[in-house]
Amino acid sequence: xxxxxxxxxxxxxxxxxxxxxxxxxxxxxxxxxxxxxxxxxxxxxxxxxxxxxxxxxxxxxxxxxxxxxxxxxxxxxxxxxxxxxxxxxxxxxxxxxxxxxxxxxxxxxxxxxxxxxxxxxxxxxxxxxxxxxxxxxxxxxxxxxxxxxxxxxxxxxxxxxxxxxxxxxxxxxxxxxxxxxxxxxxxxxxxxxxxxxxxxxxxxxxxxxxxxxxxxxxxxxxxxxxxxxxxxxxxxxxxxxxxxxxxxxxxxxxxxxxxxxxxxxxxxxxxxxxxxxxxxxxxxxxxxxxxxxxxxxxxxxxxxxxxxxxxxxxxxxxxxxxxxxxxxxxxxxxxxxxxxxxxxxxxxxxxxxxxxxxxxxxxxxxxxxxxxxxxxxxxxxxxxxxxxxxxxxxxxxxxxxxxxxxxxxxxxxxxxxxxxxxxxxxxxxxxxxxxxxxxxxxxxxxxxxxxxxxxxxxxxxxxxxxxxxxxxxxxxxxxxxxxxxxxxxxxxxxxxxxxxxxxxxxxxxxxxxxxxxxxxxxxxxxxxxxxxxxxxxxxxxxxxxx
Numbered sequence: 070x071x072x073x074x075x076x077x078x079x080x081x082x083x084x085x086x087x088x089x090x091x092x093x094x095x096x097x098x099x100x101x102x103x104x105x106x107x108x109x110x111x112x113x114x115x116x117x118x119x120x121x122x123x124x125x126x127x128x129x130x131x132x133x134x135x136x137x138x139x140x141x142x143x144x145x146x147x148x149x150x151x152x153x154x155x156x157x158x159x160x161x162x163x164x165x166x167x168x169x170x171x172x173x174x175x176x177x178x179x180x181x182x183x184x185x186x187x188x189x190x191x192x193x194x195x196x197x198x199x200x201x202x203x204x205x206x207x208x209x210x211x212x213x214x215x216x217x218x219x220x221x222x223x224x225x226x227x228x229x230x231x232x233x234x235x236x237x238x239x240x241x242x243x244x245x246x247x248x249x250x251x252x253x254x255x256x257x258x259x260x261x262x263x264x265x266x267x268x269x270x271x272x273x274x275x276x277x278x279x280x281x282x283x284x285x286x287x288x289x290x291x292x293x294x295x296x297x298x299x300x301x302x303x304x305x306x307x308x309x310x311x312x313x314x315x316x317x318x319x320x321x322x323x324x325x326x327x328x329x330x331x332x333x334x335x336x337x338x339x340x341x342x343x344x345x346x347x348x349x350x351x352x353x354x355x356x357x358x359x360x361x362x363x364x365x366x367x368x369x370x371x372x373x374x375x376x377x378x379x380x381x382x383x384x385x386x387x388x389x390x391x392x393x394x395x396x397x398x399x400x401x402x403x404x405x406x407x408x409x410x411x412x413x414x415x416x417x418x419x420x421x422x423x424x425x426x427x428x429x430x431x432x433x434x435x436x437x438x439x440x441x442x443x444x445x446x447x448x449x450x451x452x453x454x455x456x457x458x459x460x461x462x463x464x465x466x467x468x469x470x471x472x473x474x475x476x477x478x479x480x481x482x483x484x485x486x487x488x489x490x491x492x493x494x495x496x497x498x499x500x501x502x503x504x505x506x507x508x509x510x511x512x513x514x515x516x517x518x519x520x521x522x523x524x525x526x527x528x529x530x531x532x533x534x535x536x537x538x539x540x541x542x543x544x545x546x547x548x549x550x551x552x553x554x555x556x557x558x559x560x561x562x563x564x565x566x567x568x569x570x571x572x573x574x575x576x577x578x579x580x581x582x583x584x585x586x587x588x589x590x591x592x593x594x595x596x597x598x599x600x601x602x603x604x605x606x607x608x609x610x611x612x613x614x615x
Contacts, residue, residue, distance in 0.1 A: 112151055112367075115142070118158050120160065138257070142156055142254045144252055146249060146250045147245065153367060163260050164258045166216060166231060167191075168215070169256050170214035170255050172252070188240070189208060191215070191236060191238050192205060192237045197239070207323045222267075269328030269361065270328060271328060273331070273334060275475070276315070278472045280472060282469070284468050284470055285314050285466070285467050286466055286468060288466060290452065290453075295345075299454075301333055305334070307461035313462050315478055316338070317356050322347055322366050327358075327361050341356065341479075343356045343358055344358060346364050350403075350404035353391050356388040359386075386476060386479060388483060389411050392414045394413065411447075415450065416464050416489055420597035431448050445606075448489065449466055452465065464489050464490060465490060467487060484511050486510060486511040486512075486603075488602040490600050495574070496529045501524050501607065503564075504517060510602050511605075512606070516609065521561055524538060524560045525559050531600070533549065534577070537573040540568070572601075573601050573602075574599045574600040576597045578595065
């Protein structure tokens with residue numbers, strides 16, 4: 070029953086003839102659930118929770134400033150039902166703030182069986198359609214409550230007016246136990262004047278830089294605006310301590326942090342807006358977004374809409390980068406293919422077998438690109454750091470760019486003029502020279518087919534490291550560094566033998582050995598990665614003569 074401004078709304082959205090019941094005084098009575106398509110993932114919309122009675126209690130006038138009115142919705146979800154549940158909230162005029170809290174049960178499940186996990190976010194009166202401008206925030210499963218007003222918002226949410234109309238609280242039950250999930254959502258509206266508008270402080274698109282040079286940057290980082298525990302200021306401080314020149318902010322599914330980074334950028338640190346887009350079939354990085362731009366994630370591979378959002382990112386000058394493609398977490402494995410990608414993340418955080426597998430897949434794609442004459446996919450490495458003790462800048466990208474500016478850095482990554490380092494203590498230079506010409510990382514050297522090509526790697530910072538020189542034929546040369554970690558490795562080939570050449574620098578194996586030079590061993594054949602280059606391509610200009 071309704072009393073003291075509180076009303077409960079019960080619904081079972083997975084029963085075919087389920088209905089939603091508002092107690093007396095609610096504006097909407099019994100109604101069948103509406104199943105909607107977003108143009109993407111399957112979703113359900115419940116009957117709306119109305120706050121109209123609150124205004125009626127005051128003879129049609131808005132309730133007095135500070136008055137709070139609450140509605141509560143409870144419901145049940147069966148396993149394997151839908152990706153998203155929309156809970157409409159009818160917001161009347163005169164509302165200053167909307168506050169939402171939620172909870173759900175977590176029954177015990179057998180070992181190996183997913184338990185209940187449910188995300189939450191909200192859309193305003195502008196709608197919930199795929200890519201809608203109505204997006205107002207997302208916190209995933211990291212928070213149990215949030216607030217939005219014109220002046221302020223909980224991290225992960227966008228401040229702005231609480232306009233009248235139909236808002237939607239969105240639940241994302243990405244894991245539901247065999248017993249199902251009982252949920253409870255409480256929405257409170259506070260009446261009053263809207264207050265001063267929030268002022269965003271976006272970061273500048275250019276830092277001081279060193280002109281055309283190599284710049285170090287971590288392009289996959291999280292803050293308290295999604296599921297990270299670091300404040301933006303702590304992330305910026307960590308980037309500076311790691312010797313980075315730039316970072317990309319990639320909080321999950323929200324641009325909320327974009328408007329605070331201006332305070333922490335500076336002549337020595339470029340901060341680039343971005344987003345980690347976490348779909349149900351893999352995560353991807355939208356790098357170099359226009360400040361404040363949001364990219365939708367509510368779709369699966371089978372919905373065939375990923376390319377729409379990839380185009381949106383590129384229209385704004387950004388890059389589309391599949392992230393941690395073999396991550397073992399639910400919904401994290403990459404299922405969208407690479408046709409709409411600009412680069413791919415092959416090394417995420419401390420080196421693991423997932424990264425080994427990702428590098429192998431990327432190398433296979435390089436061979437396919439050479440064979441078919443199609444665009445090749447540059448490799449990236451990022452920390453995906455969320456909180457201590459995860460290390461910002463382990464690993465990061467070293468990008469050759471015309472300056473320390475967003476567009477220049479994005480272009481350097483897009484062109485593959487980059488290599489990956491575990492830390493700023495590792496440096497390298499990698500070139501191929503032949504027939505009077507020279508090419509560096511991401512470039513093409515054109516030479517007669519049988520002309521000798523000298524491949525050179527200068528490296529520093531990997532004591533007792535192992536250098537591997539790899540072509541489309543596989544590993545062709547291996548050499549060890551001494552205790553100083555500094556050395557020069559030379560190897561000769563021809564364009565008739567190698568269509569591309571790339572280099573890896575590995576730490577010793579756990580037993581101190583350099584690793585095996587073939588693929589006949591067990592488990593990992595080499596120690597953890599210290600550095601990884603994008604390829605230099607070799608193109609034959611004339612046919613070989615006997």
